[in-house]
Amino acid sequence: MTATYSELMAQAQALMAQAEAARKAELSTVIADIKTKMREMGITVDDLGDGKSKSSGKAKTKAEPKFRGPNGETWSGGPGRKPQWVVDAVAAGKNIEEFRI
Template sequence: MAFSEVAGPECGKRIGAASWPKGTLSAAGNIAPEWRIVFCIMLRTRSRGNCVATYLELKEQAEKLLAEAERMREQEIADAIADIKRKIELYGLTAADLGFARSGPVGNSRPKSARPPAAVKYRGPNGETWSGGRGRKPQWVTQALQEGRSLEEFAVKNGR
């Protein structure tokens, strides 16, 4: 693409190729691809009446372009969601059909323990139970031991 095709009548004056940065033009006089965006931004800047844009002008244009890109992204997302909802309704799809359904009851997401509850080995004076497993002893066991009683007094016969 030649400069005259890009610049057109928007540019106040045509800059000679000799004053352009090295690598801007190819041997055939076409604008190198990496310089096209620079010229597009420069050509959109008309506040000074020529093709030279200041840093602040370029920054302002870049911010506007980013804001426009974000608006377009949000619109495309909204369109995609609407299309998906329409197809879900059209085909009567469910979350399970799409692989989103959870297996098991809704609520606690932690998997249940595969182990059955431990058998009761000790029963307290008020009906409390303890399996005698590892870890802290229940308060009623600790209190009974401090009173001088033994665990054998609380042992359950035949798991009842």
């Protein structure tokens, strides 16, 4: 016999209730795991951002430099185009880690 729409909806609601109960049961373990990983990696709540898109009108904050070039130039090591001094150093066979601040 084929289940009716009402029976299927009741089953779906029962499954959703089970899923929510499982989520609540796992929540404290997941939060503890996240906090542990944040401590291990030195991540702060501020590092996570506020969830707003970059187009929220706020000015970008400049990242702290992580590398210093041979002439004192700096680079944060972020995504995007690398500065010419980095490109030149890597092309000359140098390891970028030699320039880490």
